[in-house]
Amino acid sequence: MKNKYIFGGIIIVLFFAIMGYLFTETNIKYENDFQKVIKSAKIVKVTGSWNKSKKYVIDTKNNEFSFFMNDDSGNELKVVYKGTIPNNFDHATSVVVTGKFHNGVFKAKDILTKCPSKYQDTQTTKNS
Amino acid sequence: MIGNIFLFTALLASIYTIVLYYLDFKGYQNSKKLARIGYHIMTISVLFASLYLLFIIITHQYQFKYVYSYSDNTLPLGLLISSFFAGQEGSILLWILFAVIIGLFLMEYTSKRADLESRVMMVFVFTIFFLLILINPLFDNPFTYIWASEKFVNLKFVNQDYLNLPFLQKFIFQDDSNSTFFVKVTADLVALLEKDGIRINDFIINGVGMNALLQNFWMQIHPPFLFIGFAMSAVPFSFAISALMKNDYQTWVQDSLPWLLGVALVMGAAIMLGGYWAYGVLGWGGWWGWDPVENSSLVPWIIAVAGIHTMLVQKRSIEKEGTSGRFVKTNLILSILTYVLILYSTFLTRSGVLSDASVHSFVAPGKIIFIILLAFLSFFFLLGLISIAIRWKYLEVNFIYEENIWSRELALFTATVTLLGSAAIIIFGTSLPIFGNTVDISFYNKMTLPLAIIMAFLNAISFVLKWNKTPFKQILQDLKNPTIFSMVFTIAIVLLGSVYDGLYILLILFSLMALYVNSIKAIQIIRKRFSAMGVYFAHIGISIFILGVIGNGGYSKQNQIQLPKGEKVEVFGHNLTFIGFEVFDKEKYRFNVEIEKNGNIKNLSPVMFIVEMDNSMMREPDMEANISYDFYISPISYDDGRNKANAEILELTKGETKQFDNLQIRFDSFKFSEGFMEAMQSGEKMTIIAKIIVAENGKENEFEISQIIEKANRQSIPQQITENHIAQIVGLNAMGQIQLQINKSDSQITVPKQILTVEASLKPFVSLIWIGVTIMSIGFIFSIMYRIKEFNKKSLN
Numbered sequence: 001m002k003n004k005y006i007f008g009g010i011i012i013v014l015f016f017a018i019m020g021y022l023f024t025e026t027n028i029k030y031e032n033d034f035q036k037v038i039k040s041a042k043i044v045k046v047t048g049s050w051n052k053s054k055k056y057v058i059d060t061k062n063n064e065f066s067f068f069m070n071d072d073s074g075n076e077l078k079v080v081y082k083g084t085i086p087n088n089f090d091h092a093t094s095v096v097v098t099g100k101f102h103n104g105v106f107k108a109k110d111i112l113t114k115c116p117s118k119y120q121d122t123q124t125t126k127n128s
Numbered sequence: 129m130i131g132n133i134f135l136f137t138a139l140l141a142s143i144y145t146i147v148l149y150y151l152d153f154k155g156y157q158n159s160k161k162l163a164r165i166g167y168h169i170m171t172i173s174v175l176f177a178s179l180y181l182l183f184i185i186i187t188h189q190y191q192f193k194y195v196y197s198y199s200d201n202t203l204p205l206g207l208l209i210s211s212f213f214a215g216q217e218g219s220i221l222l223w224i225l226f227a228v229i230i231g232l233f234l235m236e237y238t239s240k241r242a243d244l245e246s247r248v249m250m251v252f253v254f255t256i257f258f259l260l261i262l263i264n265p266l267f268d269n270p271f272t273y274i275w276a277s278e279k280f281v282n283l284k285f286v287n288q289d290y291l292n293l294p295f296l297q298k299f300i301f302q303d304d305s306n307s308t309f310f311v312k313v314t315a316d317l318v319a320l321l322e323k324d325g326i327r328i329n330d331f332i333i334n335g336v337g338m339n340a341l342l343q344n345f346w347m348q349i350h351p352p353f354l355f356i357g358f359a360m361s362a363v364p365f366s367f368a369i370s371a372l373m374k375n376d377y378q379t380w381v382q383d384s385l386p387w388l389l390g391v392a393l394v395m396g397a398a399i400m401l402g403g404y405w406a407y408g409v410l411g412w413g414g415w416w417g418w419d420p421v422e423n424s425s426l427v428p429w430i431i432a433v434a435g436i437h438t439m440l441v442q443k444r445s446i447e448k449e450g451t452s453g454r455f456v457k458t459n460l461i462l463s464i465l466t467y468v469l470i471l472y473s474t475f476l477t478r479s480g481v482l483s484d485a486s487v488h489s490f491v492a493p494g495k496i497i498f499i500i501l502l503a504f505l506s507f508f509f510l511l512g513l514i515s516i517a518i519r520w521k522y523l524e525v526n527f528i529y530e531e532n533i534w535s536r537e538l539a540l541f542t543a544t545v546t547l548l549g550s551a552a553i554i555i556f557g558t559s560l561p562i563f564g565n566t567v568d569i570s571f572y573n574k575m576t577l578p579l580a581i582i583m584a585f586l587n588a589i590s591f592v593l594k595w596n597k598t599p600f601k602q603i604l605q606d607l608k609n610p611t612i613f614s615m616v617f618t619i620a621i622v623l624l625g626s627v628y629d630g631l632y633i634l635l636i637l638f639s640l641m642a643l644y645v646n647s648i649k650a651i652q653i654i655r656k657r658f659s660a661m662g663v664y665f666a667h668i669g670i671s672i673f674i675l676g677v678i679g680n681g682g683y684s685k686q687n688q689i690q691l692p693k694g695e696k697v698e699v700f701g702h703n704l705t706f707i708g709f710e711v712f713d714k715e716k717y718r719f720n721v722e723i724e725k726n727g728n729i730k731n732l733s734p735v736m737f738i739v740e741m742d743n744s745m746m747r748e749p750d751m752e753a754n755i756s757y758d759f760y761i762s763p764i765s766y767d768d769g770r771n772k773a774n775a776e777i778l779e780l781t782k783g784e785t786k787q788f789d790n791l792q793i794r795f796d797s798f799k800f801s802e803g804f805m806e807a808m809q810s811g812e813k814m815t816i817i818a819k820i821i822v823a824e825n826g827k828e829n830e831f832e833i834s835q836i837i838e839k840a841n842r843q844s845i846p847q848q849i850t851e852n853h854i855a856q857i858v859g860l861n862a863m864g865q866i867q868l869q870i871n872k873s874d875s876q877i878t879v880p881k882q883i884l885t886v887e888a889s890l891k892p893f894v895s896l897i898w899i900g901v902t903i904m905s906i907g908f909i910f911s912i913m914y915r916i917k918e919f920n921k922k923s924l925n
Contacts, residue, residue: 003533008545011582015549019556019575026571030564045566055777063688063885084765084885 028098034075038101045098046106050089051076058085066105069095077101081108089113131184131271134177138224139264141170142257149250153373160246167235167253171228178225181218181270185211190332193279194218194270200337207338210347214338216478217263217270219351224259226352226359231256234363234387240923241383247370248363255362255467258504267496274332275318283309285334295320340739340746346405350398354425357395358470361428363387364435365467365508368460372515375522377456381443384463386915388436391466393908395429400901407894411734411749411762414680415897418572423558424473427551428466434547435462437540444595445537454537457516457523458544464512469555471505481562532597539590543583550579573681577631584638584674587667591645607641609648614640625683625892632682635674643671659917662910669904676896686889688764691721693882700890701725702759706882709766715740719763719884723752734763734886758894764885777858778868780820788870791850792823795866799832813837818857818866822849833857833868846871 031037031044048069050056056067066080079097086092092113099108148163181194185208190196198218199211213219231252238244263269274281280301283291290296299312311317318328338347367384371377402422403415416422442453475481479498516523532538553575557567592598592606618637627633650664689699691706698704703724709717716737723730735748749762778786780795787793799817817834829849835857836843844856849870859867 003538004541007538007542011542011545011549015553015579018578019553022571022574023556023567026568026574028566028568030566043568 032071033073034069034071034077037077037106040101043098043100045096046077047094047096048072048077049093050095056085056089069097069106078105079108079111080105081111086111086113129271131177131180132265132269134173134180135260135263135269135271136265138170138173138177139257139260141166141173142253142260145170145253146250146257149246149253152246153250163246163249164235167231167249170253170256171232174221174224174228177271178212178221181212181221182209184271185209188335189329190285190335191274191328192270193268193272193274193276196274196279196281196285196332196335198335198338200335201333203338203343206345206348207343210342210351211338213351213355214342214347215270217268217272219355220259220263221270222352223355223358224256224263226356227252227256227259227362230356230359230363234366238383241379243374244370244383247373248366251366251369252362255365255508258507262497262500262504274328275313275315279313280310281313281332282336283311285332285336286311287331287333290321290326290331293321293324337741340741340744341410344405344409346401346409350401350405353394353398353401357391357398358474360387360391360394361432361467361470364391364432364463365512368463369511369515372460372519375519377453377460377523378446381439381446381453381459382915382919385436385439385443386912386919388432388439388463388466389908389912389915392429392432392436393905393912395425395432396901396908397905399425399429400898404898408751409748411747415894418557418569420558420561421477423554423572424469424476427555427558428469428473430547430551430554431462431466431469434544434551435459435466437544437547438462441537441540448595455541457520460516460523461512462544464508464516468505468509468512469551471501471508472555475501475505476558534593534598534600534603536590536593536595536598539586539593543586543590546579546582546586550576553579577635580674580677581631581635581638584635584642584671587642587671588638588645591649591664591667610641610644613644614638625679627683629682632678635678639671639674639678643668643675646671659910659914662907662912662914665907665910666904667907669900669902669907671900672896672903673900676893676898676900679893680891680897684889684891686887688885688887691884691886693884696724699888700759702888704761704886704888706884709884713737717766719766721761721884721886723759732761734761736763736766753895755895756893758891760889760891761886762889764887766885767881767883778870779865780868781865789853790824791853793855793868793870794821794823795819795868796821796830816857820849820855820868824850831855844869 028043028045030047031040032047034046034048037044037046046069048071051068051070054068056065058065063084064080064082065085066078069077069079071077079095079099081097094114096112096114097106097108098110099106101107145163145166148159148166151159152163184192185195185199186205188195188199188201194215194217195211198214199208203211211218213222231249234252235245235249238248265271268276283300296311296317299314299317301310301312302308303310313328313332321328321331364384364387367380367387371380399422400415402425406417407415438455438458442455442459444453446453479501554572557571560566588610589603589607592603592610614637617640618633621627621636622633627636646664646667650661650668653660653664685700687699689697689704691697691704693706693708696703696705705722705724707720707722709719712718716735718733718735721732721734723732730752732750732752734750735746737746738744739746747763749760751758751760778788778793780786780793782795782797785792785794796819799819813836815834815836817832820831820833822829822831831847831849833847833855834845836845844858846854846856849855854871855868856871857866858869
């Protein structure tokens with residue numbers, strides 16, 4: 001049975017090593033405190049609410065879409081998303097964006113919007 | 129009521145069946161016959177419950193919450209039937225329905241095999257019993273009435289004749305965010321209606337309808353396939369547990385193998401049907417996105433495939449060595465794990481734990497279901513684990529010889545370890561959101577690449593290796609031709625396709641080698657033993673599949689481009705011209721794009737439309753599929769060129785005046801047409817008119833600006849307010865505010881340009897993915913038939 005265990009063992013150890021390494025490389029944390037988001041150099045998933053008092057801007061020339069987000073303690077974050085406005089964005093209240101803070105704005109590569117309503121089931125839409 | 133009676137009868141019958149099969153197992157006489165009767169009662173009850181659900185869906189009985197939530201009057205028959213499994217409760221019923229039908233075949237199958245029936249059926253019915261608990265009458269099930277808990281029903285689904293009922297007013301609510309009206313349907317309201325002689329299904333006359341993403345052909349095929357796979361996966365589990373019960377491991381592998389092959393076939397086909405659905409219709413860009421829902425059905429499939437490999441080793445060593453065989457423990461664990469992971473997948477996708485992480489939308493089903501699912505899962509997992517622990521000492525087998533390095537046994541074992549490694553990685557990544565973490569998609573891509581290389585290599589070498597031991601010289605000799613063949617083609621691919629990534633080159637090399645080895649083997653035996661072809665087909669299929677994945681995953685190109693109407697735009701060697709759009713199905717838009725390549729002209733028509741149900745945008749791609757590449761365009765947006773230029777938005781409250789350029793603009797009042805309130809409540813066509821007063825250099829002018837609203841569509845009528853200003857309403861709310869968009873037309877007015885924005889992509893060799901999977905599925909079918917034939921031959925001797 002020795003060969004079996006040597007072969008299996010080597011493969012398993014090797015994979016767990018690669019997995020551990022890749023996990024630290026690609027791990028994305030959920031974050032709801034914008035002050036931490038600003039300091040983080042890594043890609044994070046930021047949860048917060050869309051600040052409706054500030055209008056979102058659609059820049060068709062550069063194909064960009066930007067809006068402002070707030071966290072629970074009232075910190076504000078400008079989010080820029082390369083792409084078109086997500087479906088249903090006008091009704092969204094809670095937003096999850098994935099990306100990195102860079103040069104004063106949060107560059108999102110992925111937006112997930114939620115439109116909770118006390119009358120209907122929550123609807124989730126994703127853009128990436 | 130009727131539905132609940134059927135479901136409850138089924139639940140009781142399942143308990144009865146379990147008990148009587150247990151008594152039969154313990155040796156009580158006559159109990160097997162009674163157990164079978166119990167099973168048939170359960171089957172008939174489930175069948176009737178399903179037929180009844182189908183009946184209430186087709187006859188639009190919206191007094192049932194399930195029917196109201198997932199269907200409506202407009203669905204065509206095929207999709208209407210599909211709404212049976214559009215929601216959680218119905219899909220569990222479908223799962224049970226398939227399980228009881230599969231159980232009939234299983235009963236027939238096991239009754240012919242010694243004393244198997246009582247043990248296997250007992251465990252199998254146990255799995256059905258748990259599913260029946262999930263939709264028992266105490267919880268939400270497909271037959272729950274709409275008023276069982278408070279439910280807000282959109283006013284447009286209510287019969288307009290009853291709107292002026294006096295008591296109704298206090299049940300009507302308005303959602304401020306989108307100014308829609310709802311009726312709160314409760315038991316009180318139903319009682320009041322009944323007092324007036326109004327039946328609730330005359331009161332609610334339409335349903336919410338099916339999610340637009342689900343409204344297409346594949347909805348009728350993909351989910352049923354998946355649930356057949358789910359239901360079937362309980363069979364190998366039952367065989368494993370029943371082997372442990374009797375502490376006899378001689379026959380269970382050969383009994384279980386055809387079923388496990390069946391699970392792999394059906395699940396694999398179901399997963400890829402879902403992939404095709406996502407790719408070809410939904411426009412999610414690719415056929416695979418490492419989405420938690422996709423992952424969690426892939427993992428049990430991988431475990432099942434791993435199990436098939438080690439079961440073959442056990443089966444052979446039982447025949448040759450006369451013990452209970454090699455890999456007994458591995459096989460038992462894998463059989464149990466396949467089912468437990470199906471349950472885990474159900475838990476992940478239905479308990480709502482992943483709602484932040486997935487594109488598949490879930491409705492959190494409430495705490496009770498969450499707990500039951502978790503209990504369900506842990507129970508079967510522990511059952512398997514403890515059974516194996518108890519029998520551990522019987523499972524330790526000493527073998528006369530160990531696996532040689534150059535033996536097929538060891539190659540199969542390594543293949544299993546690799547498969548399990550990839551399963552572990554995927555399940556690890558998928559489960560992370562439970563702990564507030566997640567991984568980037570690149571985690572899966574980077575991780576599976578080295579695993580795929582090992583698998584491709586094993587796929588090539590396994591069939592060169594013989595059982596027990598292979599002389600090294602012979603291996604070298606047998607590998608000579610495959611190596612030359614794959615080297616030549618790999619070099620050709622590298623040069624022609626500019627593939628410079630070392631890992632990809634390695635993967636291509638081994639996949640081609642596997643393709644060659646398996647094809648040669650298949651050709652060699654095609655005359656002698658046609659029925660034994662399955663294994664080679666499956667491996668040829670997976671090699672072709674991997675080549676397709678490399679092409680599509682590693683070398684796709686995409687580009688977002690703007691197509692002004694009538695102008696030729698070049699992308700990836702194709703000339704695209706946006707010709708115009710047409711309206712079909714009332715409110716869907718088909719955008720016609722002419723594709724020209726080397727003088728050949730084709731038309732692609734991606735589709736966009738707004739879904740009334742949730743105001744979201746549906747984007748359906750279109751593609752030109754070839755063997756060597758797919759040219760794929762998915763629509764992003766359409767700009768009719770009218771509004772955007774020099775536009776500004778003014779928000780005005782009633783009576784408020786705002787400055788715009790040299791103009792003073794005052795919003796004076798709304799003007800309502802007659803019958804406005806009724807129209808507003810019923811969602812019929814209505815016109816909103818805002819009176820505004822514009823003062824320019826002290827001169828006042830009065831204007832009426834209107835917006836026509838019909839259902840979810842709003843159409844604004846632009847109004848010239850000065851020589852160079854055009855105003856239109858773009859938004860209004862119940863607080864009495866309007867949003868005015870004012871366009872300034874400068875002296876140099878340009879003709880507005882209509883621009884369609886699309887994402888164009890060139891995806892090489894996607895066709896190989898579908899071809900590979902089809903060949904693999906054919907391989908599975910052959911293998912199942914081969915195993916059944918093998919058994920029949922043996923039992924005749």
